[in-house]
Amino acid sequence: MSQRTRYFMIGSALVIVLGLGVGAVAYYNGNLPLTGRGGPAEFAYLPADVNGVAYANVTTIMNSQFTQRLRQVLPTGDEKTKLQAELGIDIERDIDSVVAGTVGFGPDEHGLVLVRGRFNTGHLEALAVQHGGTAQEYKGKKLITFENSPYAHGGGGAGDQVGHSAVAFLEGGLLAFGDRVAIERAIDANATRQNVTGNADLMKLVGEVQAGSDAWVVGNFEAISRSKTLPTEVATHLPAVQWFAVSTNFNGGVNGTVRAEARDEKAAEELKAVVNGALAAGRLVSGQDKRIEAMLNALQVSGMGKSVTISFTVPPEILDIINGVAAAKHLSDGSGTKVKK
Amino acid sequence: MTSERRAPSTLFASLRVFDISLGEMLWSRRTVFMGLVVGLPVLLAAIVRLLHELGAPGMRVNNAAVTGPVIFGLMIWVFFVRFSVPVLGVFYGTSLIADEVDDKTITYLFTRPIPRGAVVLGKYLAYLACTICVVLPSVVIVWLLIVPIGGSIAGSFVDLVKDLGLLALGLAVYGAVFAMIGTAMKRPLLVGLALVFVWEPTAMALPGYLKLYTVAYYLQGLVPHAMPGESTMSLIQSIFRETPSFLRSIITLALIEVIGLWLATRAIEKREYVLEQ
Numbered sequence: 367m368s369q370r371t372r373y374f375m376i377g378s379a380l381v382i383v384l385g386l387g388v389g390a391v392a393y394y395n396g397n398l399p400l401t402g403r404g405g406p407a408e409f410a411y412l413p414a415d416v417n418g419v420a421y422a423n424v425t426t427i428m429n430s431q432f433t434q435r436l437r438q439v440l441p442t443g444d445e446k447t448k449l450q451a452e453l454g455i456d457i458e459r460d461i462d463s464v465v466a467g468t469v470g471f472g473p474d475e476h477g478l479v480l481v482r483g484r485f486n487t488g489h490l491e492a493l494a495v496q497h498g499g500t501a502q503e504y505k506g507k508k509l510i511t512f513e514n515s516p517y518a519h520g521g522g523g524a525g526d527q528v529g530h531s532a533v534a535f536l537e538g539g540l541l542a543f544g545d546r547v548a549i550e551r552a553i554d555a556n557a558t559r560q561n562v563t564g565n566a567d568l569m570k571l572v573g574e575v576q577a578g579s580d581a582w583v584v585g586n587f588e589a590i591s592r593s594k595t596l597p598t599e600v601a602t603h604l605p606a607v608q609w610f611a612v613s614t615n616f617n618g619g620v621n622g623t624v625r626a627e628a629r630d631e632k633a634a635e636e637l638k639a640v641v642n643g644a645l646a647a648g649r650l651v652s653g654q655d656k657r658i659e660a661m662l663n664a665l666q667v668s669g670m671g672k673s674v675t676i677s678f679t680v681p682p683e684i685l686d687i688i689n690g691v692a693a694a695k696h697l698s699d700g701s702g703t704k705v706k707k
Numbered sequence: 708m709t710s711e712r713r714a715p716s717t718l719f720a721s722l723r724v725f726d727i728s729l730g731e732m733l734w735s736r737r738t739v740f741m742g743l744v745v746g747l748p749v750l751l752a753a754i755v756r757l758l759h760e761l762g763a764p765g766m767r768v769n770n771a772a773v774t775g776p777v778i779f780g781l782m783i784w785v786f787f788v789r790f791s792v793p794v795l796g797v798f799y800g801t802s803l804i805a806d807e808v809d810d811k812t813i814t815y816l817f818t819r820p821i822p823r824g825a826v827v828l829g830k831y832l833a834y835l836a837c838t839i840c841v842v843l844p845s846v847v848i849v850w851l852l853i854v855p856i857g858g859s860i861a862g863s864f865v866d867l868v869k870d871l872g873l874l875a876l877g878l879a880v881y882g883a884v885f886a887m888i889g890t891a892m893k894r895p896l897l898v899g900l901a902l903v904f905v906w907e908p909t910a911m912a913l914p915g916y917l918k919l920y921t922v923a924y925y926l927q928g929l930v931p932h933a934m935p936g937e938s939t940m941s942l943i944q945s946i947f948r949e950t951p952s953f954l955r956s957i958i959t960l961a962l963i964e965v966i967g968l969w970l971a972t973r974a975i976e977k978r979e980y981v982l983e984q
Contacts, residue, residue, distance in 0.1 A: 371730040378840035382871070385847030389864035405859065566862050573776050573858030631950070 393566055405563060405572050408465040408480040411536060411552040412562040416467040418585025419562065419572065424461045424483075426580045430616035432680075452493070460484045467562070469551065471589065476548035481541045490541075494533055507553050508535045511546050571611045571627070579613035579622070587626070606633040620680040628672045637674045641667050717828065720821035724829025725836070732799070732830075732837045741795060741838070745845035748786040752852040759856045775856035776863045780931075782849055783870050787842070788930055792874060793903040793923070795838050796881025801895035803830040803886050804975060813980055824972030831886050831968060838878045843871055866931045873929040880922050880960045883967030891974040922963060925956040 367375075406421055427433055450456050461483040468477045491510065495501055499510040511532045530546040534553065542549050555561040563569060568584060575582045587607040606629035614622030628634035645662055652658035664679040715723070732738070755778065804827060807813035816826050847867070854863045888902075889895040910917040911924060918924040928951045951959070 367726055368730045371733055374733060375836070375840055378844045381844035382847055385844075385851055385867070386871075388851065389860055389867055392859070392861040393864040563859065563861060566865060569859045569862035570776065570866075571862075573854075573862045574774050576774075576857060 394564070405569065405576065406463065406465055408463075408482065408540065409562050410556045410559075411480055411542065412465070412467045412478070413469050413551045413555040414560050414562055414564050416469050416562050416565070416568070417471075417589035418468055418583065419568070420464075420466045420581075420583040421576070422464045422581040424457070424463055427616050428458045430580070431618045432616050432620055454486050454489055455483075469548065476545050476551070478542060478544040478548040478552055480536070480552075481543065482539055483541075484539060485541060487535050487538075490533070491535070499533070504534070504550055505553050505557055509533075509546075509549065567609065571609055571625075575611045575613040575623075575625075580616045582611065582613040584611045585609070606630070607637060618681075622678055624676045624678070626674045628674065631672055634669055634672045634674050638667060638669050641674065641676060715821060717822045717825045720819075720825035721828040721832060723821070724816075724826055725832040726829075728830045728833035729836055732833050733840075737798060737802070738837070738841070740798065741841050744791050744794065745786075745842050748782050748849050749845050749852075752782070752849040756852045756856065774858045775854045776858040776866070778856070779850055779853045779858075779863065780866070782853070783846070784930065787846065787870075787874055788877065788927060789923075791842060792877040792926075793881050793907070795842070796878060796885050797896065797899035797903050799834045799838060800831075800882045800885025801889040801899045803827060803834060804890045805895050808980055817980075823976045827886060827890060827971045827975050828968065831882060831971070834882050834886075835879055838882070839875055842874055842878065846870060846874060869929070869931045873926060876929070876957075876960055877922070877926045880926070880964045880967070883964040883971070884922060887967045887971040887974065890971045890978070922960070925951055925959045925963075928956040929953065 405419075409419075412419060455461070461481055463482045465480040465482075466478065468475055470476050491501065491508070494510040494512075497512075499512050501508065501510050503509065509532055511530050513530060532542075532544065532546040532549045534542040534549045536542050536553070536556070542552055544552075568586070571584045572582075575584060587610050607626045608629050609627040611625045611627075612622065613625075614620055626634075626637055628637055645665060645667070648662050649659065652662065660681075664681065666677040668675050668677070804813065807816060807826075817823060850863070850867050850870075851860075854860055854867075884902075885895070885899050888898050892898050907921045907923045910921045911927075
């Protein structure tokens with residue numbers, strides 16, 4: 367073998383080894399800084415064993431034509447003003463994005479919400495303490511816990527942490543809400559780098575849904591079934607779905623896709639048949655209502671291999687329907703409140 | 708007492724032929740063709756990545772964003788599984804012995820005290836090393852360039868490993884089949900091209916059992932990415948598509964490779980090569 371042949375072979379082998387090495391490190395150790403993380407930065411705080419994650423780009427959604435139009439149609443609630451007065455947070459302007467995730471099943475299920483935006487942390491902390499919160503530190507992060515909060519999930523097995531909800535100031539501009547166990551696990555995940563970016567199955571779907579989506583959800587369907595969130599009747603009749611992903615994009619209307627990854631191709635075919643059956647039933651029930659028919663026609667079912675995808679579009683006209691229904695309800699109530707058009 | 712020189716074993720002889728053939732194969736004009744075949748996806752990947760870095764809007768299909776891993780899967784199907792692997796198999800595999808016949812140098816190889824089968828085996832190993840060393844780095848570079856666009860390296864690493872494995876297996880199987888055709892037939896390139904561009908697509912598109920007699924059926928069953936549905940042929944294939952199980956695909960491909968190589972060594976040992984003057 368000549369020297370240049372030998373160099374060529376070594377060069378090729380190095381490229382392959384480099385690629386596999388980068389991939390292996392990313393796969394087993396979260397991610398490398400030079401390769402792009404995949405997923406929002408908040409993923410650093412989600413534990414690797416999350417059942418599902420959700421993301422919403424609040425800024426884009428709030429500025430979309432759809433939301434602007436929705437605001438004209440639906441009267442704005444007083445809650446928003448109340449929240450702004452109490453917390454000093456304007457949901458529409460001060461919050462950039464929200465990431466949520468759940469870990470565990472049933473009584474051991476813990477939820478976590480990470481909110482990124484611009485907050486007056488001093489004011490929020492004072493307010494929380496004023497409302498009975500206890501300020502403490504966990505691995506260098508400020509944590510305010512509320513005992514026996516009705517909002518906290520019972521963290522079975524966590525001893526005295528049962529019923530504690532908490533707020534944590536993770537970074538400048540990043541707040542975490544949830545039960546105490548979930549928040550402590552989030553801080554641990556960030557410290558140890560054993561976070562969701564190392565969950566290859568979930569990250570694969572996240573990678574596929576996140577680009578260009580304003581809001582998305584990816585979850586392990588089996589875990590959700592086990593957590594008894596779904597009624598038993600529904601769970602037992604659904605074909606073996608392993609993963610699901612929902613992604614939406616807001617513009618004039620809302621369009622998006624719901625994707626399910628079945629265990630095998632047979633299950634995917636069954637699922638497709640179930641969805642098509644449901645759509646057919648919907649058409650039958652809708653009678654001659656052109657608007658419902660238009661909505662059902664906007665649903666497209668497709669699939670390949672183990673995956674089944676439903677594309678949907680919520681046209682801006684749907685707001686007119688909502689407006690019409692709301693107006694009719696107000697008239698029948700005799701409330702007389704005029705709905706903007 | 709006289710010392711007898713024993714003929715080298717088939718394995719040793721194959722390695723010697725491999726050693727000589729690898730350099731010849733790697734620095735031949737065919738490698739320029741191979742460089743173009745596998746260089747195009749790298750160039751496209753670099754352009755896509757550059758556009759992404761410059762802030763160009765991403766592609767969208769049915770309102771859904773097309774992410775890096777999806778583009779990578781598409782490139783694996785279109786550039787590698789359906790084109791590069793069978794085409795390189797045809798051009799290199801059929802020429803392993805045919806080139807020696809055309810250059811009238813096969814006589815010199817046959818005069819060496821080595822089993823004739825070792826010539827085919829050694830050249831086949833050189834083909835495998837040569838194509839693997841060019842195709843797989845190209846796939847890795849495309850992966851590193853494309854996948855971070857809206858995707859994660861960690862999330863698609865397993866798919867990369869599967870892709871590298873199946874492409875190496877594809878090169879091995881197609882190489883063995885065309886090495887057999889190259890040693891046994893008179894116009895191997897024409898036969899090979901007909902097999903790759905006429906027989907395999909037709910058999911894959913037709914309903915029934917004909918697809919069982921193609922390499923593509925078993926190889927495509929191993930691809931971890933969704934089959935692109937952009938062409939009429941893909942649409943027809945997807946209608947009649949039934950994917951063999953992983954184990955069945957691996958066993959069948961291994962059998963095709965072993966039988967192909969065995970027939971090639973048998974053909975070269977039995978056949979009389981009459982060189983045209």
